[in-house]
Amino acid sequence: MSSRGRHARVFVVVASVAAAVVSASCTDPVLDETVDDQGNETKGIPQGPLHRAGQRCTACHQQNGVASEHPFVLAGTIFAQPKRQVGVEGAEVRLTDADGTKHITKTNCVGNFFVTASEWEPKFPILVEVAKGGVRRSMRSPIGRETDCAGCHVLSVPPADPLSQVGHIYLFATDEIGSPEGAADCPVDPLRPGSP
Ligand code: HEC
Ligand code: HEC
Structure with missing residues (x-):
């Protein structure tokens, strides 16, 4: 190899290390x-607990995110139905971490829930089930480290992409108890904007 070639290669390595440092x-x-x-x-819809239903909350609500003042350890949205995305109010999200500690939180009227570190600091992997009014759905596999339900x-x-994604979380198969049309007194329409 000519010495020129070797220098070129060394330069490439240095440049990519520098780029990695800058981006980190x-x-x-x-x-x-x-x-x-x-x-x-x-x-x-004001920036607050009722905004961005179904989205990846912790993309923003984390230390390096645009909402870094309010980081969440886990967050997501529970909808009523398999097709239309109407939030379920008051659904329990029952969580169990790797040490067996449990935390239960409830969805607000657009179906959003979030957990802050002052409430619970879980050790992943985490098991989850959602429940309301005698209806219960459990996720069979544990959540390894993803902090947004909407990450999957x-x-x-x-x-x-059915290979790497699953549909939105829903609690009721259409006709079961619950209110598929969502909470009537919610300040934000519980039907997600842009829902099918
Ligand atoms: C694209 C970025 C982004 C996403 C995604 C996002 N938020 Fe926010 N959120 C913000 C910003 C910015 C604010 C206002 C600044 C702040 O309060 O940190 C905010 C404010 C809030 C607040 C008020 C915090 C407080 O105590 O004042 C809550 C609660 C909240 N969001 C919940 C959620 C939930 C739940 C989700 C997911 C369903 C979500 N957010 C998704 C950016 C986002
Ligand atoms: C790493 C990807 C991933 C994350 C993160 C994730 N899920 Fe799941 N979830 C799945 C997959 C895949 C299935 C279907 C297979 C299974 O049950 O394990 C599923 C199934 C479920 C089911 C059962 C659905 C049914 O048809 O009965 C519920 C309920 C559920 N998830 C809730 C949640 C909640 C709540 C969160 C956030 C706290 C969450 N999931 C986070 C991948 C994920």
Whole structure:
């Protein structure tokens, strides 16, 4: 190999190490893309517990995210039905971590729930079931480390990539108890904007 070739190769290595250092310290391109994918806020829905139902909350609600002041250890949205995305209010999300500690939280009127570190600091993997009014659904496999339910449970019906994605979380098969039309007194329409 000519000495020129060797120098060129050394340069390439140095340049890519520098690029890696820059991206680690300034921005994370994968995270940026995930956040972009969530889209803009919906008009008329304030930034708060009722916004962005079904989206990847912790893409933003984490230390390196745009909502870093309010990080979540786990978050997601429970819908009523397999097809239309109407949030279920008051569904219990029952969580059990690797040490066997348990935490139960409830969904708000668009179906959103979130857990903060002051409430519970789980050790992954985590088991989860959701329940309301005698109806219960359990996820068979444990959640290994993903902090967003929507990291796997996507909003497109059917999921765009069935090999790596599952559909949104729903509690009732259409005619069971519960209110498929969502809570009547919710300040935000519990039918997710853009729902099929
Ligand atoms: C694209 C980024 C983004 C996504 C996705 C997102 N949020 Fe937010 N959220 C924000 C921003 C920005 C604020 C306002 C700044 C703040 O409160 O940290 C906010 C505020 C909030 C607040 C108010 C915090 C407080 O105590 O004032 C809650 C609660 C909340 N979001 C819940 C959620 C839930 C639940 C989800 C998922 C269903 C979600 N957010 C998804 C960016 C996001
Ligand atoms: C790592 C990907 C992944 C994450 C993260 C994830 N899930 Fe799941 N979930 C799946 C898969 C795959 C299935 C279907 C197979 C199974 O039950 O294990 C499933 C199934 C379920 C089911 C049962 C559905 C049915 O048809 O009865 C429920 C309920 C559920 N998940 C809730 C949740 C909740 C709540 C969260 C967030 C706290 C969550 N999941 C996070 C991948 C995930």
